[in-house]
Amino acid sequence: MIAGNAQLDTDEALVRRAKRGEYSAFETLYERHRALVYRFAYQMLPRRDDAEDITQEAFVRAYQNLDRYRDEAKFTTWLLRIVTNLCTDRSRMSQRRTNLETQEAAGALAWMTIGIQDDPVENLEGDRRMHAIKTALGALPLHHRTAIVLRDIEEREYDEIASIFGCSVGGAKLRVLRARRALRDRVAPLIGETTT
Amino acid sequence: MKNIPEDDLIRIAFGEASEEEAQRLLAGADPGSAMKLDLYRRLCADLRGMASDVPEPQLSQERLQEAILRAGLKRERRAWSWTWAFAPVAALAIGVLFINRRPDLVEPVQPNRETIEAPEAATQGPVAPAPKTSPGPAVAEVRPSGAPVAPVAAPKRYVRLGGAARNKSTIPVTGGLAADAMRNLAFLGASKRSAPELASRGDAAPRAGSSDPARTSVDAAAPADAMIVLIASETDAATGANLAIEVASTSNVVIGS
Numbered sequence: 001m002i003a004g005n006a007q008l009d010t011d012e013a014l015v016r017r018a019k020r021g022e023y024s025a026f027e028t029l030y031e032r033h034r035a036l037v038y039r040f041a042y043q044m045l046p047r048r049d050d051a052e053d054i055t056q057e058a059f060v061r062a063y064q065n066l067d068r069y070r071d072e073a074k075f076t077t078w079l080l081r082i083v084t085n086l087c088t089d090r091s092r093m094s095q096r097r098t099n100l101e102t103q104e105a106a107g108a109l110a111w112m113t114i115g116i117q118d119d120p121v122e123n124l125e126g127d128r129r130m131h132a133i134k135t136a137l138g139a140l141p142l143h144h145r146t147a148i149v150l151r152d153i154e155e156r157e158y159d160e161i162a163s164i165f166g167c168s169v170g171g172a173k174l175r176v177l178r179a180r181r182a183l184r185d186r187v188a189p190l191i192g193e194t195t196t
Numbered sequence: 197m198k199n200i201p202e203d204d205l206i207r208i209a210f211g212e213a214s215e216e217e218a219q220r221l222l223a224g225a226d227p228g229s230a231m232k233l234d235l236y237r238r239l240c241a242d243l244r245g246m247a248s249d250v251p252e253p254q255l256s257q258e259r260l261q262e263a264i265l266r267a268g269l270k271r272e273r274r275a276w277s278w279t280w281a282f283a284p285v286a287a288l289a290i291g292v293l294f295i296n297r298r299p300d301l302v303e304p305v306q307p308n309r310e311t312i313e314a315p316e317a318a319t320q321g322p323v324a325p326a327p328k329t330s331p332g333p334a335v336a337e338v339r340p341s342g343a344p345v346a347p348v349a350a351p352k353r354y355v356r357l358g359g360a361a362r363n364k365s366t367i368p369v370t371g372g373l374a375a376d377a378m379r380n381l382a383f384l385g386a387s388k389r390s391a392p393e394l395a396s397r398g399d400a401a402p403r404a405g406s407s408d409p410a411r412t413s414v415d416a417a418a419p420a421d422a423m424i425v426l427i428a429s430e431t432d433a434a435t436g437a438n439l440a441i442e443v444a445s446t447s448n449v450v451i452g453s
Contacts, residue, residue: 152243
């Protein structure tokens with residue numbers, strides 16, 4: 001059997017090759033999806049070192065459990081499910097620590113943030129909104145945060161979200177809807193808007 | 197002016213409602229709904245902008261390779277292992293063993309039962325004949341010397357001796373008949389003594405020198421030429437001693453209840 005060009009192979013083909021012991025195929029998978037995994041982990045745990053650890057741990061676990069992967073789901077879905085579980089574990093462990101650190105450093109270095117708008121007033125307003133959203137997102141329960149990150153930040157399809165959550169598509173839609181409401185309820189007071 | 201349900205506002209703001217549906221829903225919306233819609237639209241835009249607001253990771257393939265090597269590879273799971281088939285059998289065996297070894301699961305001694313001493317306990321002195329707790333036929337009857345001892349039918353009773361009870365010198369025995377039988381068996385170990393000699397002492401229990409538990413086995417203990425004395429629980433009216441009978445062999449004697 002001729003091994004195809006790794007860059008052109010599908011994820012499933014690369015997984016099959018990696019299962020046969022071809023480590024370079026797994027390296028290709030890593031190169032292809034590490035940005036996605038890192039970004040998702042960073043949105044879930046907004047600490048760069050945590051996100052890097054989670055990314056690495058997710059790929060280690062994926063490699064160790066490749067024989068468990070079945071072709072019914074996309075590789076990225078399976079990978080994101082691993083990342084979600086890791087983030088849940090990490091979040092539970094470090095929630096207390098993060099809360100304390102956030103309280104201590106609340107706004108202490110906010111003035112150093114560089115805005116992307118040219119107008120300083122708009123920059124300030126945009127930064128304030130973004131900061132409010134990040135704070136609200138970080139304060140959401142983990143299941144709500146996962147739903148928001150998957151659907152509204154990573155823009156995943158509902159069937160993929162359902163597969164990650166292990167529920168129906170309707171259930172996934174309901175979870176996302178509830179998460180958006182919860183986020184709105186937390187964001188509105190921070191940006192000075194009423195929700196009634 | 198109408199108030200639009202919040203679920204519909206969310207669907208419109210996050211682009212999950214079709215164009216026609218959005219226009220239909222928003223037609224004649226009240227200012228409150230419009231304000232909420234605006235809030236949700238900005239929230240959606242901000243969330244989507246967050247995807248690009250991620251610092252560059254410092255990840256490398258070498259680091260991953262190191263982590264994989266450090267964590268080691270899991271062995272591939274086998275679909276079925278025959279060793280699992282032995283698990284229920286092993287569990288059952290352990291359970292049976294556990295039940296048999298637990299002293300508290302040994303059948304408790306009933307209040308109407310009596311306890312007799314094993315042969316080694318007889319070294320402490322004569323043991324008074326155990327009183328009968330329940331009426332019933334005697335196991336062994338006194339007959340003229342040389343007459344065969346006919347087996348006497350008696351209701352069958354069994355005594356279960358658990359692990360703890362077996363390890364003790366005190367053996368619980370049910371009923372007077374069984375006690376008599378055990379006493380007789382114990383005495384058979386000292387079968388060299390004559391019945392009149394025993395009768396004159398007025399007790400039926402073996403004395404010192406008959407304490408070997410192994411000698412409770414009749415055939416193993418008695419020499420070939422020795423006579424065997426069976427002691428009954430009834431006493432002789434003339435002497436007050438227990439009735440006794442000598443037999444050469446116990447092959448046709450039924451002991452027990």
